[in-house]
Amino acid sequence: MPTLSVHQKPATGRFGDFGGRFVPESLVPACDALAAAFHEAWTDPAFRAELDELLEVYAGRPTPLTPARTLSARLGVELLLKREDLAHTGSHKINNVLGQALLARRMGKHRIIAETGAGQHGVAAATAAALLGLECTVYMGERDIERQQLNVLRMTTLGATVVPVTTGSRTLKDATNEAMRAWVADVDGAHFLLGSVGGPHPYPTMVRELQSVIGNEARTQSPYVPDVVVACVGGGSNAAGTFAGFIDTTARLVGIEAAGGAAMTDGSPGVVHGARSMVLQDAEGQVAEAESIAAGLDYPGIGPEHAFLGATGRAEYYAVTDDEVVAAVRRLARAEGIICALESAHAVAWVLREAGGPLLPTGSRVVLTLSGRGDKDMATLGAVA
């Protein structure tokens, strides 16, 4: 499997049969301009140096790779946790937004538009906007606003405008539609700061590259090439960034979806939000509503590169249930003193479930990306018996 580098991708952003750019004509020039600007910035040492510095002195990178000693002993596997929960704003989302906000500024944009589910991407976008002096509008489903109050307050404190989205399932899918509509209406002034590896080209490639810092660090920090690399998958950005560091190794790449939003497990090829990928949908192509306790994974699609990695067999995708996830948050907290996000707990739950079984034999060496911290989920957890 070759390394998937931005420099080798065709202009249309294909990953095998997946990807592409299924956007209204009104957005095509903006996508072209963004692809060109990103390519130029990503190959410019000055841009890379500025981003690397921000990641270090502002976001707190590198994040540690923490051995989960108690769980490892009990499960009979060697478990290393890549601690994105310790990055500024509390999740891996900061890696992507700092890169895109710098890019937006370089492109002369004065404003960013973002969609958010759990609110982690919205908080990260609002943070980067505050840092770089950009205006920020975040679209968020009404239902997510209700269950992620803390993050709504964080965003408004940072000076962002949070716009409730009341259509459809009132979650991330609908917030993404609304953000794209807002972008069409202000394509010259605004940069659409997409939070994951979905969307039209160049987003899936650009966001993966910006998140590859997770995998690249973990690879250097890990004393060995692990047998398994595992991360949770909503749109798939923390997983894509993690996988990028190990794609050319023998490590198995494992993505864990929410059982109620498992596009890889239960979906079929479809075109949503600008790309062809795997999608939860009915027989005619109406997109289904996902249902997960983790707002950040409550999404019926997945980034097109994951669809490709799954189709070629380079990566494996499994699903875990809400109950397993809640139990995993609690067990990790008690065993290691780390309260992770409900999203991240999907990866933990899979390890807890499979350790010692055929998918994760005893003695396996595992690098697990803990994508975020759980403060935002305390109210949700408190409401679960």
Add this chain to the structure above:
Amino acid sequence: MTLLVPYLTAGLTEDWIDYLLAVQEAGADAIEVGLPFSDPMLDGATIQQASDRALARGVTVASILQELSLVRGQVRTPLIAFTYANLVFRPGPDVFCRRLAEAGFRGLIVPDLPLDEVAEVSRAAEQAEIELTLLVAPVTTDERLAEIVARSRGYVYAISRMGTTGEQTSLAASAAALAARIKAVTTLPVLVGFGVTGPEQAVAAGRAGDGVAIGSALMRRVLDGATAADLGAEVAALRAALDSASQEDSAERRTPYAEVSGHRG
């Protein structure tokens, strides 16, 4: 004469076919039939609401096409399906286009299928004798515009403004500029649409292009309770406004689908 192409969300009400026929009788030159999609990314609040309501009623593409087949004999106006890419790709472009043709459709517009992704659907449409109309935006470069126009069939659709569909208080200045750029390179009729609201804007849009597409402004009326007869009257008023303006201008107009609506040419 200026072409009038009203849009109607299929399945919005149980008696939506009556609305379709009323719009036909009121003097539509073609009718855009919106096949509702769960995620209408390029539609504003009105058509989102119309799509949501139709889907909540339980309509499907299959049920819509079935209903249309039943009234085929009564439909003389060319029908153009307006829908999103996923509904085309899910059954496959060949199957989808064949089904459209069997239900009596003449054309297809897919707003999230830009030039770069259009090849497969273009081929399928041609095979099924469905005219795939492509869209041009105010930001489209001249080079791209020429290629889009060359691949477009039936009409060329000029997106009047940078934004979604949805009622507007005035016609964007970009509409006339874009229509003129398109007319300079094609003999196909140019339809101006997206947000055109009321007779005055319709006349202005008609002057800019060869015809006007009107959707949200009509669907707003239906969502607010207009009957089929009310909608017919609304379309008749648009028709009258366009016709009297055309008489004043007596400008040369180009006509699509010549064998069907050539009487207007």
